Amino acid sequence: MSETTQSSDSYESAANRAERVAEFEQHNRGFVGRLQHILHLNPSFVPLIVLLGSILMFGLLLGSKFFSPFALTLILQQVQIVGIVAAAQSLVILTAGIDLSVGAIMVFSSVVMGQFTFRYGLPPTIAIACGLAVGTAIGALNGWLVARVKLPPFIVTLGMWQIVLATNFLYSANETIRSQDIEAQAPLLQLFGAKFDVGGAVLTVGVVFMLILVFVLAYVLKHTAWGRHVYAVGDDPEAAELSGVNVKRTLIQVYALAGLICAFAGWALIGRIGSVSPTSGQLANIESITAVVIGGISLFGGRGSILGTLFGALIVGVFTLGLRLMGADAQWTYLLIGLLIIAAVAVDQWIRKVSG
Amino acid sequence: MAEDRGTPLVELNDISISFGGIKAVDHVSVDLYPGEVVGLLGHNGAGKSTLIKCLSGAYQKDSGEIRIRGQKVEINNPRDARAHNIETIYQTLALADNLDAASNLFLGREITTATGLVDDAAMEAETRKIMARLNPNFRKFSSPVSALSGGQRQSVAIARAVYFNAKILIMDEPTAALGPQETQMVAELIQELKRQGLGIFLIDHDVHQVKALCDRAAVMKNGKLVGVVNVDEVSTDDILAMIIAGKKPEHLAA
Ligand SMILES: Nc1ncnc2c1ncn2[C@@H]1O[C@H](COP(=O)(O)OP(=O)(O)OP(=O)(O)O)[C@@H](O)[C@H]1O
Ligand SMILES: [Mg+2]
Numbered sequence: 001m002s003e004t005t006q007s008s009d010s011y012e013s014a015a016n017r018a019e020r021v022a023e024f025e026q027h028n029r030g031f032v033g034r035l036q037h038i039l040h041l042n043p044s045f046v047p048l049i050v051l052l053g054s055i056l057m058f059g060l061l062l063g064s065k066f067f068s069p070f071a072l073t074l075i076l077q078q079v080q081i082v083g084i085v086a087a088a089q090s091l092v093i094l095t096a097g098i099d100l101s102v103g104a105i106m107v108f109s110s111v112v113m114g115q116f117t118f119r120y121g122l123p124p125t126i127a128i129a130c131g132l133a134v135g136t137a138i139g140a141l142n143g144w145l146v147a148r149v150k151l152p153p154f155i156v157t158l159g160m161w162q163i164v165l166a167t168n169f170l171y172s173a174n175e176t177i178r179s180q181d182i183e184a185q186a187p188l189l190q191l192f193g194a195k196f197d198v199g200g201a202v203l204t205v206g207v208v209f210m211l212i213l214v215f216v217l218a219y220v221l222k223h224t225a226w227g228r229h230v231y232a233v234g235d236d237p238e239a240a241e242l243s244g245v246n247v248k249r250t251l252i253q254v255y256a257l258a259g260l261i262c263a264f265a266g267w268a269l270i271g272r273i274g275s276v277s278p279t280s281g282q283l284a285n286i287e288s289i290t291a292v293v294i295g296g297i298s299l300f301g302g303r304g305s306i307l308g309t310l311f312g313a314l315i316v317g318v319f320t321l322g323l324r325l326m327g328a329d330a331q332w333t334y335l336l337i338g339l340l341i342i343a344a345v346a347v348d349q350w351i352r353k354v355s356g
Numbered sequence: 357m358a359e360d361r362g363t364p365l366v367e368l369n370d371i372s373i374s375f376g377g378i379k380a381v382d383h384v385s386v387d388l389y390p391g392e393v394v395g396l397l398g399h400n401g402a403g404k405s406t407l408i409k410c411l412s413g414a415y416q417k418d419s420g421e422i423r424i425r426g427q428k429v430e431i432n433n434p435r436d437a438r439a440h441n442i443e444t445i446y447q448t449l450a451l452a453d454n455l456d457a458a459s460n461l462f463l464g465r466e467i468t469t470a471t472g473l474v475d476d477a478a479m480e481a482e483t484r485k486i487m488a489r490l491n492p493n494f495r496k497f498s499s500p501v502s503a504l505s506g507g508q509r510q511s512v513a514i515a516r517a518v519y520f521n522a523k524i525l526i527m528d529e530p531t532a533a534l535g536p537q538e539t540q541m542v543a544e545l546i547q548e549l550k551r552q553g554l555g556i557f558l559i560d561h562d563v564h565q566v567k568a569l570c571d572r573a574a575v576m577k578n579g580k581l582v583g584v585v586n587v588d589e590v591s592t593d594d595i596l597a598m599i600i601a602g603k604k605p606e607h608l609a610a
Contacts, residue, residue, distance in 0.1 A: 040500070223473045225466040228455070232463055235452040242414055242450035243516075244435050244464030302454045 039351045043296045044308030046347055050294075050340070051311045051318065058322035065325055069201035076207045079317035080192075081106075081269055083210040083310060085284045086291035087217055088261035090309040091254050093292050094221070095234040096301025097146060097153035099255070101138070102262050103284030104164035109135040110266030111168055114177045114276030117186045124188040132263045138164060139259015143252035161285065172278040179274030193271030206268040213261065214310045221306060230254060234301025290337060291316060294344045298352070315340065363426040365390045365555040366524055371410055371420035380406040382579035383420070388524070388555040393546060395570035395587070396559045397599055402576040404559045405447050408526045411557075412444040413437035424524075435464075443522035445530045447559075449513040453502035457494075458483040460501055461516045486515045490545065491538055506533035514542060518549065525549060525556045531565075543569060563592045563599075577602040 039045055059067035066072075085102050092099040109131040116127035138160065145156040182189050192206035221227035229250045232240040241247045265284070270276055295312030297304025316337055323333050364387040373381045381403045388394050396404045410417040413434040422429055424440050431437050437444070451460045458479040467475045467482070480497055487494045491511035501509055510533045517525060527546075531539040546556060546569050560566050566573050567587050575582040575598040583604040585595070594605050 041498075225468060225474055228459060228463065228466060228474060232452040232455060232459075235454045236450075239448075239450040239452050240463065242412075242434050242444070242446060243452070243460070244438055246435065302452070 036351060036353070039347075042305075043298075043303060043351070044305040044311060045296075046344075047295050047308045047311035047315060051315050054315060054318045054322070058318060058325075062322065062325050066322060069199060071321065071325075073201040073203060073207070075314065075317040075321050076210075077202070077204055077272075078321065079313045080204065080206040080210045081265055081272055081281065082284065082287045082291055082316070083313040084206075084213060084265040084268055085262055086288040086295075086309045086313050087210075087213055087306060088258035088265070089285075089288040089292050090295070090297055090304070090306045091217070091230065091261075092153070092258050093234075093289075093297050093299060094230055094301060094304065094306075095251060095254050096237075096299075097234075097251075097255075098157065098289070098299070099142065099153070099258055100157040100285050101142060101160040101164055102258065102265075102288055103281050104161045104168065105135050105138050105259055105262040106266040106269060106284055107278060107281045108138070108164050108168040108171075108266070109263035110269050110276055110280075111172045111278050113189060113267060113270065114182070115172060117189065118177055118181070124186040127186075128188065128267060131266060132260060135263025135266065136256050136260040139262070140252060140256035142259070143255025146255065147248040147251035168278050174278060176278070177276040182270070182275065189267070189270045189276070190274065191271060192268035193274065204271065206271050209264070209268060211310075213264075214306055218306045226250070226253075231302050234303075236302070287316070290341060294337075294340050296344060296348060298348050299345070300352075303352075312344075361389050364388060364423070365392075365425060366411065366557075367421075367423040367426075368407070368411060369421045369423065371407060371417050371422075373406060373410060373415060373418045379579045381410070381417075384576065384579075384581045385420075386574045386581065386584065388557060390523075390555055391550055391553045392572070393550055393556040393558055393570045394584075395566035395573040396557060396576065397561070397563070397566060397573055397595065398576035398582075399599060403579040404576055405528055406579075407576070408444070408528060408557055408559065411437065411524075412442060412446075412526055414444075414446070438520075441521070441523035442526065443517040443520060443524070444526040445510075445513050445517045445528060447528040447532075449509055451501045451509060451513060454500045456500055457487070457497055457504075457512045457515075460512055461486075461519060465520065482519070483515065486519050487511065490515055490518075490541060507535055507538060510534055511538065514545075518545065523554060525554055527556060528559045529561065530558070531560070563595050566595070567592055575599055 085106060088102055089099055112134045113127050113131035116122045116130050117124050122130070142156055142160055145151050146153050192204065192209060194205045195202055221230060229240065229245045232243070232245055233247050233250050237247050269281055273280055291313035292309050293299065293312070294315055295304070295308035295310070297308060319336055320333050324330070366388040368384065368386045371381055371384050372379065384403070384407055386394065396408070398404050406415060409415040411422060411431065413431045413436050416432060422431060429440060431440070452463060455463065458476070461483050462479045467478045469475050483497065491508065494508060494511060496504055496508065501512060504512070510530065514530055517527070531542050534542065543565070546558070549556065558566070558570060570587050572584055573587050573595055574584045575595065577599070582598050582602050585604070597605050
């Protein structure tokens with residue numbers, strides 16, 4: 001076979017296909033092994049199955065109450081904030097890091113956008129740009145501390161969470177900017193809340209943004225050199241560095257981009273709740289990590305897909321809405337989510353064995 | 357031999373580096389000429405890998421200087437080394453486990469299309485070409501390298517080092533995990549690269565291999581350079597004596 005691989009191109013690929021089949025049989029992987037292999041190559045496969053399964057299950061249990069364009073798009077609206085923040089979280093976790101400050105960055109960015117408009121009278125476009133810049137800067141600072149000062153991401157972002165949240169309360173003086181005022185004076189701040197109807201399905205700008213963000217990031221991670229470097233850095237930073245990847249720069253870029261995405265989440269948050277409230281979004285960090293884990297991204301870094309994260313966020317949304325429509329106690333949702341988290345990590349460990 | 361050969365390709369002059377009090381490399385000087393293979397020998401922990409890592413950019417030397425073709429250079433990271441056409445096969449291979457062979461081979465230097473996207477098909481095709489020369493039995497192009505055997509992984513690391521037209525090649529125990537056939541192919545590769553005028557540092561514990569492949573051998577012990585000899589002028593026993601005793605045998609000490 002080795003001779004054939006050196007001949008013409010088309011012949012080569014044909015021969016290789018045959019080899020690949022042979023490879024499977026040789027190793028006698030059986031069904032389970034093959035499944036393991038497929039899941040290793042397509043890490044978002046499991047959450048997709050779980051998502052479709054749970055939609056089907058609630059659809060059967062609840063009928064059209066659940067299985068309607070309206071209810072299904074309501075789920076999208078409910079997960080949009082977590083979905084955006086979880087996209088940021090995914091980037092960081094792919095580098096084997098974690099970002100506990102995502103929620104704080106989100107809220108503080110939204111407060112900056114609101115206060116800059118209402119306290120200083122800046123045009124909303126400028127205030128929004130400032131909010132986005134603040135989020136990016138905090139993220140970059142996280143990245144700098146992780147990459148240059150070599151502090152553990154958990155510690156850096158635990159500290160940053162407290163610092164940013166305290167700054168948020170001190171700066172805003174705990175003051176909420178009311179929805180009516182925003183609507184009257186700076187409707188741009190509520191842009192992400194704008195709704196449009198597509199045959200019973202209700203979408204918002206925030207939902208569309210979340211979907212586009214996830215697809216763009218998935219594409220960039222898969223098809224650009226930068227994306228490959230992100231995976232390599234999470235996989236083995238030393239090997240990446242020795243291979244010529246600028247590990248520090250990549251890390252700082254990832255954390256800064258995560259900060260920027262969180263600031264966008266802050267803007268979307270204003271659209272979602274109408275007002276600018278310094279006390280909102282407190283659970284975003286835990287919820288984003290939940291979505292990432294259920295989405296099958298490995299906390300050890302270097303493996304997983306950001307599409308999985310979207311599925312993870314949607315799974316949580318489906319269970320939340322489904323159980324509520326069934327009239328179940330909300331605690332059942334948390335209980336099931338808890339089970340899903342542990343199951344997802346168990347599956348991840350099992351998939352890791354394929355490469356072990 | 358070393359006379360009238362013009363400027364050395366690489367000069368490592370008086371290189372020192374220590375880790376928390378341990379002098380891993382202690383005032384070592386070695387040079388390398390184009391078309392030459394210099395073997396680095398020594399017991400475990402002698403400082404061979406540490407020395408070459410100062411050249412490859414993995415470590416920053418504490419003192420000493422590095423010259424490439426007579427020019428003093430600063431090598432602060434692996435990218436600087438690559439800019440001087442230095443390629444390295446690390447003892448630890450330095451592969452990203454979750455990426456496949458092609459992604460590893462091109463990591464940090466991906467082939468991209470006109471639109472800036474990575475061209476996976478082209479990278480895999482190139483990987484197949486180079487692997488056909490190094491390890492024709494290699495099949496696992498779509499698996500993460502963590503699913504490869506030790507020897508297969510080593511082949512990928514070798515392929516990466518020779519693919520990019522290095523002028524200076526550093527090989528840290530490149531055949532440690534290879535079978536006899538693959539080891540033979542690497543030996544042939546080294547001879548071919550040598551003919552092409554590359555300079556090669558080869559770290560290898562196999563004295564016979566060093567005698568067969570290298571022009572000169574540098575022996576280290578406890579971070580210090582014991583001596584450099586022309587392999588044609590010494591026996592394998594002489595080299596072994598240098599490694600073990602840590603000094604040049606009487607009849608060689610001029
Ligand atoms: N990053 C490091 N931190 C601390 N000490 C180190 C480091 N790298 C090397 N050393 C020490 O430097 C000395 C030389 O190690 P080195 O790896 O260069 O040896 P070697 O000659 O390559 O050995 P081997 O034949 O086993 O590969 C050893 O004592 C080692 O413990
Ligand atoms: Mg070594």
